[in-house]
Each structure stands twice: as C-alpha cells, then as structure tokens.
Amino acid sequence: MRLFIRKMSEDRAVQILNWKYKVPYDFYNNESIKELLENSYSVVIDENDQLIGFFCVGHSAQVPSGIQYGAYTEKCIDIGLGMKPELTGQGLGFAFFSFILKHVQNVYKLVPLRLTVAKFNERAIRLYEKMGFEKKMEFSNGATVFMTMVNPITVPKVHRH
Template identity: 50%
Template sequence: MNLTIKNMDENQARKILSWIYEKPYDFYNNEVTDEEIKERLDGSYKAITEDNGDLFGFLCTGKTARIPVGYKHGVYNDKCVDIGLGMSPDYTGKGYGYNFCTFIINYIRENYRGIPIRLSVATFNKRAIHLYQKLGFVKKDKFTTDFAEFITMINEN
C-alpha cells in the first residue's frame, strides 16, 4: 500500500462527505453541503490517495481537527498539532489502520518537528483507541458533547 497526501479537491471532498459507515461508526457519517465542502477545501484537509489515484482517506489539522466543546473544558490548551483522520469505509476493519496511521504520523513528524500530536476520539470507538495506543498515543482528557463522550490522546514521540 503506497499512499500519497495531496491537497483536497472538490470531487474528493464530495466523496468523503458521502461515505457511509455502519453502526456504531455511522456517528462519523456526514452530509454533502456547501458549508461542509468549503471547510474541506480551506487548506486544513488533505486527501490521502493510493498510487492508482483511489481515495483512501483524509487528514485534517489544526482547529478543524478539534471538537468545539473541548475548548470550554481546556483540553486544547497545550501546544500540540491537532489531527483528525478518516479512512474510506471500503478499507475500515480490514487491517489497514496501522499502516494508514503510521503514514499520517510520519507526515506530521516531518512537517511539525518536535511538536506533540493530539487527536480527539469518541470513547465508544474502542477499535480506534486500541490502534492509537499501539501507535504510542496516551489518553489525556475526557469531555462530553450533546452527542458523545470524547477523549484526547497525545503522542509525544
């Protein structure tokens, strides 16, 4: 699996917003709206593609990777690179997660040297939490929104 990170284009944004995940991961389903497309094209989102050009997943960094309610709980006060990521439902649950996340971590390390990486994940997503722990992330803060409970995880390596 050879992956490439590119600036996201409108077709990729539409495709990502159209992805449908099965329960309980349907929490991550989105709607294709002009506002959502605009956000994905603002430069904070990157498309992750395979060598053949197929869309494998995405990465977002900065404020777009944060859960807004987390601010009032102070979970984003420390200096970190916040990341959000998603993998096409065609590839989830099939053993690609470790390589996908390692690729993203390496990209972040190259572009943000010496800054810890932080992500926010819904606590029900045990599969992702287990993977992130294997990759060296540790649980830090917990907070709740109207829809779900989240934790932040940090990788300082």
C-alpha cells in the same frame, strides 16, 4: 500499498461526503464540503489514484465543545483523520495512520501531537495507543463522550563517543 498525500479537491470532498459509516461509526457522517475544502485538509490516495482517506491538522481537528473543557490548552498539533468506510476493519489502519503520522511529524518537528476520538471508537483507540498515544482527558458534547490522546515528543538521543 504505496500511499501519497494530495491537497483536498472539490471532487474528493464530494466523494468523502458520500461515505456512509455503519453504526456506531455513522456518527462520523457529518463533514461539510466547506470544511473539507479548507486548507488544513488533505487526502491520502494509493498508487492507482484511489481515495483511501483524509486528514486535517490544527483547529479543524478539534471538537468545538472540547474548548470549553480546556481540552486544547496544551501546545500540541491536533490531527484528525478518516478512512474510507469500505477499508475499515481490514487491518489497514496501521499503515494508513503510520503514513499520516510520519508526514505530520516531518512537518511539525518536535511538537507533541494530539487527536480527539469518540470514546466508543475502541478500534481507533487501540490503534492510537499502539502508535504511542496516551489518553489525556474526556469531555462530552451532550451526545457523545470524547477523549483526547497525546503522543509526547520523542527527542532522538545523542550518542557521545
């Protein structure tokens, strides 16, 4: 499957707003069209122009209640992402997240990446750990416990001859 990144459009935002995740992932069914149309959101499509998922970077990827707990004090680029519900649980997450990660690392060179995940989302946590992310801190918004995970900078080694 070949993947491509496109700017979020109103049509794509409406599609995403109609996604319905199964319990307990239904927690993620709450984006707003205004938020999705902000500049930090992009979509991932396949070669047939089918929507695979979306991602955002920066402040939009942070959980607001984490700020009061100091979850976002380190200098990192925050990433948030979502995959079309019908595609989850099929082993496609690795390719999807790898594609997004490569793009973000190319744009934000040599800056650690951070993401925030609901602690119950063990499927995502396993994937993020597989991709080199390490658990950092936990905080709660009263209803859900979240965890930040950071992918430290990996500086290429210089070989001397």
